[in-house]
Amino acid sequence: KRGFTVALAGNPNSGKTSMFNALTGARQHVGNYPGVTVEKKWGQVRHGQQTIEVVDLPGTYSLTAYSLEEVVARNFIIQQRPDVIIDVVDAANLERNLYLAVQFMELGAPLVIALNMIDVAEARGLQIDVAKLSQLLGVPVVPTVARGGKGMKELLDAAAQVAAERKEWKPLELSYGHDVDQALAKLVENFSGQSLAWGPLSPRWVGVKLLEGDEEVIRQVGGDPGLADKLEPLRQKLADHIAKTADDDPAGVISDGRYGYIGGVYRQAVRETRARRLELS
Numbered sequence: 001k002r003g004f005t006v007a008l009a010g011n012p013n014s015g016k017t018s019m020f021n022a023l024t025g026a027r028q029h030v031g032n033y034p035g036v037t038v039e040k041k042w043g044q045v046r047h048g049q050q051t052i053e054v055v056d057l058p059g060t061y062s063l064t065a066y067s068l069e070e071v072v073a074r075n076f077i078i079q080q081r082p083d084v085i086i087d088v089v090d091a092a093n094l095e096r097n098l099y100l101a102v103q104f105m106e107l108g109a110p111l112v113i114a115l116n117m118i119d120v121a122e123a124r125g126l127q128i129d130v131a132k133l134s135q136l137l138g139v140p141v142v143p144t145v146a147r148g149g150k151g152m153k154e155l156l157d158a159a160a161q162v163a164a165e166r167k168e169w170k171p172l173e174l175s176y177g178h179d180v181d182q183a184l185a186k187l188v189e190n191f192s193g194q195s196l197a198w199g200p201l202s203p204r205w206v207g208v209k210l211l212e213g214d215e216e217v218i219r220q221v222g223g224d225p226g227l228a229d230k231l232e233p234l235r236q237k238l239a240d241h242i243a244k245t246a247d248d249d250p251a252g253v254i255s256d257g258r259y260g261y262i263g264g265v266y267r268q269a270v271r272e273t274r275a276r277r278l279e280l281s
């Protein structure tokens, strides 16, 4: 196949626009995502013999339906199934930016991480072991400086390789602690797997979204009585329990689970220089 599709994702201010411009140059188109006033930009880039279609997703912090941008980005990925997602990550704010990357990993979508603003991270005394980070996450990681166009060839090489593999989506199954994990297991038992208009998604992923209170997913499973009937009492019981034992809610505990995982990866892959530690102290 002579070409593939890349969705460009990332937090606001991660350098996504600079990356899109560096990749696509003047070959850009602008419109809206269907039915909403969220701007959609797309363009092409030649890479060797291949023409890569690059779609710029709205900047988002998460993939839960908390905002229109998040719904648009998520629906595009789930419905259009781009061959690769390039997640533009601000290396100077790595832990916070990995929160979105981990959600792509939980979805199981084919991912490449652009470790952008690596110049800023280095200037601030952060030493990121890129190979280690990539190994721990199980995702290709390519350092880039989007403003200046550095690392674009390597990034496209990595994307081309992921696209060529055409792997099944393989969701990362994080533990969110005993209580949430147990509730998830119970929900999944009742999940026929056929209840989403979106087509096949991992039942556990759907369960996580339901426990997070994702309105869009809740609406979609409404037509599955086995799941919908079970959901509310189970969610309420879990919420009451977590409120009592942890003074939190299920979405908060799930978010903590993600940050716990990210923290472990960060500690193994990132060194802060002495100058950096002094600056922070």
Ligand code: BGO
Residues within 6 Å of the ligand: 010, 011, 012, 013, 014, 015, 016, 017, 018, 019, 059, 116, 117, 118, 119, 120, 144, 145, 146, 147
């Ligand atoms: C301004 N390295 C550095 N050092 N800067 C970068 C990099 C990089 O790798 N990538 C992007 N930037 P957007 P979103 C700016 O606009 O692409 C810079 O929101 C300025 N503007 O140039 O817009 C980029 O699309 C005046 O910076 O991100 C931009 O994701 C002074 O990061 C900013 C300083 O990039 C955000 C910066 C008038």
